Amino acid sequence: MDWPRPQKCLAKSALRMPFQYTIGRPVEAAGVGLHTAVQSHLRLVPAPAGTGIVFCRTDLDGFRIEAHVGNVARVSYATSLMKQGVLLSTTEHLLAALYSCGVDNVFIEIDNLELPILDGSAQPFIQMLQRAGLRRLRRRRTYLKVVRALEVSDGDRRIGIYPHDDFTVSCFVDYAHPKVGRQEIEIRVNRDSFSRELATARTFCFMSDFEGLRAMGLIRGGTLENAIVLSADDILNGPVRFPDEFVRHKALDLIGDLALIGRPLKARVVAHKAGHALHTQLVTRLLADPTLWIETTVESEREAGAASPPLRAPVPAPATD
Numbered sequence: 001m002d003w004p005r006p007q008k009c010l011a012k013s014a015l016r017m018p019f020q021y022t023i024g025r026p027v028e029a030a031g032v033g034l035h036t037a038v039q040s041h042l043r044l045v046p047a048p049a050g051t052g053i054v055f056c057r058t059d060l061d062g063f064r065i066e067a068h069v070g071n072v073a074r075v076s077y078a079t080s081l082m083k084q085g086v087l088l089s090t091t092e093h094l095l096a097a098l099y100s101c102g103v104d105n106v107f108i109e110i111d112n113l114e115l116p117i118l119d120g121s122a123q124p125f126i127q128m129l130q131r132a133g134l135r136r137l138r139r140r141r142t143y144l145k146v147v148r149a150l151e152v153s154d155g156d157r158r159i160g161i162y163p164h165d166d167f168t169v170s171c172f173v174d175y176a177h178p179k180v181g182r183q184e185i186e187i188r189v190n191r192d193s194f195s196r197e198l199a200t201a202r203t204f205c206f207m208s209d210f211e212g213l214r215a216m217g218l219i220r221g222g223t224l225e226n227a228i229v230l231s232a233d234d235i236l237n238g239p240v241r242f243p244d245e246f247v248r249h250k251a252l253d254l255i256g257d258l259a260l261i262g263r264p265l266k267a268r269v270v271a272h273k274a275g276h277a278l279h280t281q282l283v284t285r286l287l288a289d290p291t292l293w294i295e296t297t298v299e300s301e302r303e304a305g306a307a308s309p310p311l312r313a314p315v316p317a318p319a320t321d
């Protein structure tokens with residue numbers, strides 16, 4: 001897919017972008033939430049440097065919920081944020097698009113408690129960002145660079161984060177279903193690779209889980225238009241967009257949950273049959289232990305050089321913007 005050019009701000013890899021970004025102009029979308037079936041209107045609005053990604057419930061006087069793991073409420077089949085009792089559900093697909101495209105600062109205005117699921121993928125959000133464009137701000141971006149490994153597991157599900165000079169994710173799934181089975185993907189995450197390889201991968205649901213999920217009050221907005229639905233041995237609403245669309249969607253979900261770190265990442269993340277609960281546990285434990293990471297800028301990385309030990313202290317950003 002094509003991004004608007006010429007725009008020097010649209011550098012290919014977020015990791016080579018020394019400055020913070022917001023979007024160029026407001027953009028809107030509307031639709032129903034996958035789990036609650038409520039209709040919501042979504043508007044992305046440019047935000048100044050240092051804002052981060054912030055949801056604003058316009059139906060509740062603009063109440064703000066920062067996209068940060070400290071605000072994670074509960075995770076099961078989607079990631080929900082909650083602050084002072086105000087809930088916001090299914091944040092991961094939009095956050096995956098923003099994080100992969102290097103959008104550091106944006107207000108996400110929304111007039112209900114769940115983001116629209118749209119087609120079940122992150123593609124409509126990528127299209128919104130293409131319409132909005134990106135705008136470079138004058139403040140330097142600070143990366144979270146992992147310097148020591150961290151692993152979290154739950155039975156045969158596990159996830160690990162490891163030192164790496166770029167941001168890559170690796171996902172493995174294994175579903176006992178003839179159309180899924182074992183699938184694996186590894187990807188270096190940036191705007192182009194995300195748009196090309198992951199953004200269009202849709203969420204999926206097994207018919208065998210359907211009644212249980214409904215009983216739990218979930219997927220009330222689920223239709224054959226916003227999720228791949230799997231019967232006992234087939235796909236009800238094929239064709240799939242990729243033969244391995246399932247693991248691609250898992251990688252998309254993982255990136256959306258890693259966005260809750262609140263700043264760009266330099267690390268390799270490896271997920272084995274993981275889901276939102278393990279993703280957010282990893283992020284919580286990572287941020288709770290500052291010996292696992294350092295804060296760097298593109299400049300401090302250059303100055304430190306490949307052979308030198310990394311800087312321990314965060315690099316203060318100039319107070320512009």
Ligand SMILES: [Zn+2]
Pocket residue numbers: 092093203249253
């Ligand atoms: Zn998802």
